[in-house]
Amino acid sequence: MSKQANGSLEVMQNVADNLRQARMQQGYSQEVLATRAGISRRMLVNIEAGESNASIATVDKLASALGLRFVDVVRPPSLTDKAQALPLRIWQGEHADSHASLLESVAMPGMALELWRWQLAAGDSYHAEADAPGCQELLYVLEGSLQVQLLQQNHMLQAGQSLGFALDQPCSYHNQGAEPCTFTKSVLMVPHQDQ
Incomplete structure (x- = not known):
């Protein structure tokens, strides 16, 4: 994709x-x-x-x-x-060291919880569209440093740091470091209401 x-x-x-x-x-x-x-x-x-x-x-x-x-x-x-479908690599960036895999997905009444593992190559970025209101993300940096840019906020996270935020806004992930950055994302998804 x-x-x-x-x-x-x-x-x-x-x-x-x-x-x-x-x-x-x-x-x-x-x-x-x-x-x-x-x-x-x-x-x-x-x-x-x-x-x-x-x-x-x-x-x-x-x-x-x-x-x-x-x-x-x-x-x-x-x-x-x-259950045999996971983990599954969903995104592959232009750099071999940039990719994301869906590790697990658990259905609950009215929502789903997804666990992702991401890696961004040095100097690479990923831009995400806004999702449905009520969707939330919690990310945790395993290695390297990660810049998370939200609408009006910019966060710089180092290995061992985490950040939670609402996904009803576009966001960008940037690795401005010299080494690949690895992080996990736990995403709480709710149905889109525009059906």
Whole structure:
């Protein structure tokens, strides 16, 4: 998936297949699903064809519009045991040392909790779109230093430090150090309310 999503070709194909199958099972046209998710029909057509690199936030919006969890859309559709799907590399940056893997996803009534492991190469960044109101993130830096830029706040975290914040705003992660930065993210996801 691109700079904002940059997943592997395998994950892009998983997303395409799972979205198309779930949409058809629920009897939605592409127009209806796109409207429910707040994206253009053209974008959905391209995602289902495996020709578009959807951002992580866009995939989450589509999953929510279908009443699914993010993990249900990115996992290989052939797996009967969903637990075997994880960990799964979801994002790969332009640098080999920049990548993110979904380690675990736990469903709870009205929400899901996801555990991620991220690594950013020296000098690399990742820009995330805003998510649904009520979604929260708690990150913890394992190695290196990480700059987290929120709408009107800038935080510099070193190894051993953590930060929690609401995801209803765009945010950016920057590694301005000379070595890769590794961090975990625990993300509390709630359904998008624009369905």
